[in-house]
Amino acid sequence: MTTDRKALPPGGVISSLYARGLLDYLRTRGVDPDRLYGPARVAQLDAGRGHEEIPLAEWIAMFELAIAHCKDPSLPLKAGASLHVRHLGVLGHVLMNCETLGEVAAQLGRYIRLLGQIGQPEAIIKGDRVHFLWRWPYDTPAAPSVAQFMLGARAMFMRWLSDRPGLRYDAHLHFPRPVDVSAYEQVFGGALKFGQPDSKMVFPTTYMHLPVAHADDDLRRQVEARAQSMLQRLAGEPELLRSLKTVLSRNLANGRVALADSAGALALTPRTLQRRLEAFGQSYQRVLDEVRRHTAENLLRDPQVSLTQIAFLLGYTEQSTFHNAFRRWTQLSPGVYRKRQFAAAGGRPARRVRRRQRVR
The missing domain is CATH 1.10.10.60 (Homeodomain-like)
Known part of the structure; x- marks a missing residue:
């Protein structure tokens, strides 16, 4: 499930924090990122504090190298599901201090630009179900690795933020069904549908009302002010x-x-x-x-x-x-x-x- 080089987006950037998330995941698997990407580049990515951006095409290419090395097509999904709040920078702290998962979804859409030009999340309510979409913002075909990573991360963070490890989601993926879907079953827990028009998670609307554990109102105001400042800087440069x-x-x-x-x-x-x-x-x-x-x-x-x-x-x-x-x-x-x-x-x-x- 590799990406055609001609289909890589010619523009677009992503926060180096996401690249560090991939590096950290590879280390947990015993893989030395230096061997894949070179010591100089790995040192640059590790040293970043979240304000740096790298080309989106480079990030996708990093996934392709890791998939080939580990012989694991579901590696981006697992990497996304292993993210820590530090891999989201100030946005992670904003999400941690929301009142409910519904507010988390709204704030994610508001501040997603802090993590790069990676598409806009959108929550659509249909009856008693929420369709939480990830939309690819480029004319080129959406990279399967990015969809895996994004949805894996959102599935994990919803459980972690609400302290509800049992949350289950149906997953719709825009790419063909892989041979082995065991990782998808573990990450999402619900029905799996491949070859769909959009990549999204579908879950009960009751999830949106779940409170975020350990939210702090005073800290919330501080981190949101910082997020707004960073967003203004990105818009102004x-x-x-x-x-x-x-x-x-x-x-x-x-x-x-x-x-x-x-x-x-x-x-x-x-x-x-x-x-x-x-x-x-x-x-x-x-x-x-x-x-x-x-x-x-x-x-x-x-x-x-x-x-x-x-x-x-x-x-x-x-x-x-x-x-x-x-x-x-x-x-x-x-x-x-x-x-x-x-x-x-x-x-x-x-x-x-x-x-x-x-x-x-």
Whole structure:
């Protein structure tokens, strides 16, 4: 059940948090993501804090590599069902503090853009049943791996948020029935229908009235204000700048960050790219510095990544060049910045948490 390369969406981005969800799932299966995607790219994705976006086509290609390596066509479904709230960023905290699952569905639709350009969820009530659809927003055919991941995640989160592990859903999938449906039976628990017009979950309307366990009204106001701020930032930043930052983030480690490289990736001439950036009051070097600084600050929070490795991941051939650039950006050396981050966190480096796998 692979995706035709010609069918991959030419545009569109997704939050790097979702990519990290896939990486974490692979680790629970004993698979080293470095072997599939390369140590440099994995380090970049692990270091992200959720504000970065990667091309949607790259994320789909990551699934294809994982499926081929594990020989498991249902891997995206299992990865989606194993997500943790940390893989949703601020949106996860918004959902945790809703009053009911009905409000969860509404807030998911409101803030889904924080997780990328991945389609709009829609809850349609038909009699005593809710049809919770996932709509693919591109002209190309919807990728089966993305549908699996999205519905698997929603099935799991509805159970987790309501503290009702017994919730069951009928699942409608737009792709052909696979040979082995055992994972689908485990994740959804209800009737399975393949080859349908839309991918969706169908369940009783009573589910929408179930309360969210452990919601906190005070925390809710704080996290929703943050989500609104992030949404406004995404809406206010020109598409060209977002696309350029995505291209630069992807190419830092391989050193392909010259103006001509990025212009070619955006199907523009170097002069056209420069002119459009100038119209936004930006320069190519300023944007490159911003991406490098943001990436460096994230990597410096991980004590397992050396300064030499960080210099390499930023595309520098010499550690001294990275050192001088970072001091220019922050007026601090990378070492001092790292020590201050650890001190602010209580004197201990942040530890990466791995959660137990839910579905095999």
